[in-house]
Amino acid sequence: MKSSALSHQQIIELTENWLEKAVIGLNLCPFAKAPHVKKQIRYVVSEATTPDALLADLVRELETLAEANPEKIETTLLIHPFTLNDFLDYNDFIEVADDALVELDLDGILQVASFHPDYQFADTAPDDIENYTNRAPFPTLHLLREESVDAAVEAFPEAETIYEKNIQTMSELGHAGWQKLFPKEA
Numbered sequence: 625m626k627s628s629a630l631s632h633q634q635i636i637e638l639t640e641n642w643l644e645k646a647v648i649g650l651n652l653c654p655f656a657k658a659p660h661v662k663k664q665i666r667y668v669v670s671e672a673t674t675p676d677a678l679l680a681d682l683v684r685e686l687e688t689l690a691e692a693n694p695e696k697i698e699t700t701l702l703i704h705p706f707t708l709n710d711f712l713d714y715n716d717f718i719e720v721a722d723d724a725l726v727e728l729d730l731d732g733i734l735q736v737a738s739f740h741p742d743y744q745f746a747d748t749a750p751d752d753i754e755n756y757t758n759r760a761p762f763p764t765l766h767l768l769r770e771e772s773v774d775a776a777v778e779a780f781p782e783a784e785t786i787y788e789k790n791i792q793t794m795s796e797l798g799h800a801g802w803q804k805l806f807p808k809e810a
Contacts, residue, residue, distance in 0.1 A: 627705035
């Protein structure tokens with residue numbers, strides 16, 4: 625089903641399903657469960673169709689997160705299904721997002737993580753299973769509080785091994801296992 629045929633609620637539901645089944649269910653991020661259970665994740669669907677419009681939405685959401693009480697909004701998923709669907713364009717935009725943090729004096733306070741349906745780590749082939757650790761149903765910018773990331777890493781033993789554990793998890797799951805979690809729509 626094309627993004628344009630989906631409502632904002634459906635886009636959020638698909639994203640939340642991915643978060644529950646992949647990110648939390650496969651324990652790809654051991655820090656994701658608590659804010660999900662506490663309903664502290666803000667889901668925002670951007671109507672942006674250009675990188676400039678997405679940047680405006682990103683700036684607004686960065687400011688919102690920075691000003692929000694962490695007990696109410698711990699983190700934000702800015703889902704943008706109508707722009708930057710090409711992964712290379714999306715990947716280039718991450719630098720723009722990082723520059724926005726600096727311009728807003730939020731560098732060191734917030735950070736932006738990236739998810740995309742065609743995510744590809746450097747030095748991997750497009751279909752390598754480890755890329756699926758960062759594959760979301762739609763291009764998504766994950767806005768996080770640095771303080772929360774630091775606290776989570778401090779509380780999690782051997783946080784530096786998460787990446788390696790994720791590769792092992794994905795290798796064991798394989799493409800067939802991923803397809804069982806997320807069957808393609810006809």
